[in-house]
Amino acid sequence: MRFATESSHGRSLTPRIVVVGGGFAGLEVAKALGKAEIGVTIIDRHNHHLFQPLLYQVATAALSAPDIAEPIRKILGRYPSVQVLFGDVTEIVTEARILVLADGTTVPYDILVLATGSQPFYFGQESWARVCPGLKTIEDARTIRSRLLLSFEHAERTTDPVEQSRLMTIAIIGGGPTGVELAGSIAELSRHTLARDFRNIRPEKTRIILVEAGERLLAGFAPELSRYARLRLESLGVEVALGNRVEAIEAHQITVGGQVIPVALTLWAAGVAASPLVAQLGVGLDRGGRVKVESDLQVVGHPDVFALGDVALVLDGNGQPLPGLAQVAKQQGEHLGMALARRIDTGDTLPAFAFSNRGNTAIVGRHAAVFESGRLKLKGWIAWSAWALIHVYLLVGFQHRVQVSIQWLWRYLTYERGARLIAEERVEPGSTSSPGAAPREPLPPKADPAPALPARTD
Template identity: 40%
Template sequence: MGTSRKTVIIVGGGFGGIAAAKSLKNTQYNVILIDKKNHHLFQPLLYQVATAALSPGDIAMPIRGIFGNYDNIRTVMDKVVEINKETQTIQLETGDSLNFDFLILAPGAQYNYFGNKDWADHAPGLKTLDNALEIREKILISLEKADQISDKAKRKPYLRYVVVGAGPTGVETAGAIAEIAKRNMMRDFKSLSPAETEVYLVEAADGVLNGYPENLSKRAQKDLEKMGVNVLLNSPVTDIREDGIEIEERFIETPNMVWAAGVKASPLIEALDCDIDKMGRAIVNEHLTIPGSNNIFVIGDAAHSKDEDGNPLPGLAPVALQMGRYVGDLIKKEIPIKDSKAFHYVDKGTMATIGRAKAVAEVRGFTFSGLIAWLLWCFIHIFFLIGFRNRFRVFAEWSWYYITFKRGVRLITGRSSNE
């Protein structure tokens, strides 16, 4: 019976890939989940690792640990380098070739430096644990270096922090860095004053959190500015070097830069030879398949799918989760594509945290800010973490931080190139 089972290959262990695999557990399908890493990463909380609030293990879970109890799900740590739609095979970097009856592509996205690849060397994005740990070490090393320089003018660059991009990740990162630089870490550095630190949030558009209701966008900007963040709007970046960032005719000298300005789909999507949008996402139909195919699905950040009003769905975790469940259920029910219901995204709201007890949220037309929004944000993020152990640890860390104002993970291990 095992040899007659159809095979579903899922590429990507993010929200969409994990959701699709869960929908297919204990079914008649052989499921192969492939990812370059051995863990599922809760990306919305990466910035908390970067800013020393959480440990990597708090927001990551081994994929084998998630599916170890399901005999029909196999996990493979490898990279897909080629897709052949005609023969229904994929080629792995290690040289193995796998056949599929159904292919679900959920490879995620990567940061877009708009043709300036060298910028990534100086302003890392926040997509992986390595990124987060690199940024964390840069911040900690800069504080150590500043503490050793008595001349305030010469140590100024090490106390500057620039975040490029004022979407949710940029806003949350800038707010967290402001709390570190102006409150938390200063207790350990007696020679430094919070007044010496400068935090910049740079955005090419005319507002922060574009896409959010205007009142929440303005509230977020106001909260950031109260925390000491310099919000620079209508300020496109023109160059990034090792010693700082150039914004039109202004240069900000600092080694501490974080990129959160734009994303593009995984290069793997190009292997499908299908229509893509300007972000490199596959343009899928109402069933999340690529045109001309009934068995190749693209979901999550790699998919260009539209809502009922014709607007592209955002690259958010809830979108990927719902897409994964939809595709998994569609395959499981064995209903022909033409007879299946179209994918419908249920928007349950958006939210972003700015700092301690500061957040903004929009839920089903209702807007919240301040402590209520922050508590809502905490609850939702803990709920979406995989595993009771991770939820308990994050809850404990946040409770400790809220009571003591102290961030727990402040180790320098030599990862950073700035050591």
């Protein structure tokens, strides 16, 4: 094993490689170096790798958090040369090549890989985060699930028809893949699973409003697939409001197109921005807070500092930025990990990264999805099957693939959902902490606030 060592002159013979972020990109870098028996340290503020593309299913009670999360130490435990540190990197001192953690610990590096992902972006309206949660972490998913289920519980108890109507109105802001998948999943939860659970309300009458500022849903897909997604959602009872920008979000209501709509819960799926950590490199960022990198994924102006995934601005062959998808991050991590191993072993220069698009997909509802890869465009049951195969394949760990596959099959046959647990503190309807109004800590101030990227990190 080649760990970092020093010569008599104090210079590293084998470079100290540090990866910040345990998502798709960071894990692939660490695994590739681990296979080559090269020492690497990976740092993450969570102790688990999260499969974000299925996080909406945790939020809508279709899966449990352990189904889509795996401890980072377990994933990398087979590689003795890989060290895992649990910590939050708050500062990058590029001149000294040192990382500073939240507790004051310092970690030196010779080669730095930044793969810290993204976070919800509220277009400068950070106060909206208190009443309109985004979906990036397990905590977010559990919060959404609890507030969603609480709204039905409180509606069951109230005798006020106006309040009951509010408690059964859910708004989703953003018509990208995350918003579409949330809307479809909530519609199926209310119209099938919960319809048999209550006596005083009819969950199948739940009003679900999907607000999109653009002229169509799923703007990254072909127009015919966008039309299919809209029609499919409308068949589930979802109200699709296109060409409408949300003007205000409050605890119990939203304002869209000048109209005030009372709601129980508002969910944010309209935009994300890159992690603010990369702003500390002192280089120019794009509108989404991403840092520009060379063709070999090295940050412009910073030798031996690399950026991957949602924090990196990487252009395709047509000069367009690569999207924030799981397959992009995974391929970048695999590429860089193997390239660094070859450079350390043989001194080879780092090759340029080339993305191989394996298609883009989004689920709309029960046995309904869209799939697009080049000229191939699929919708309906065939696309749904492709979506399921792709997501099961990308899951980390054989046991997760088996568990999720069995649960999906059971759901398909029975309409049942097992993870209908309320894990948030109980509150009374009408209180300032009722569903849709429970306070959340505001997001920490960004070092360099950036406008939004298209919503989705898949």
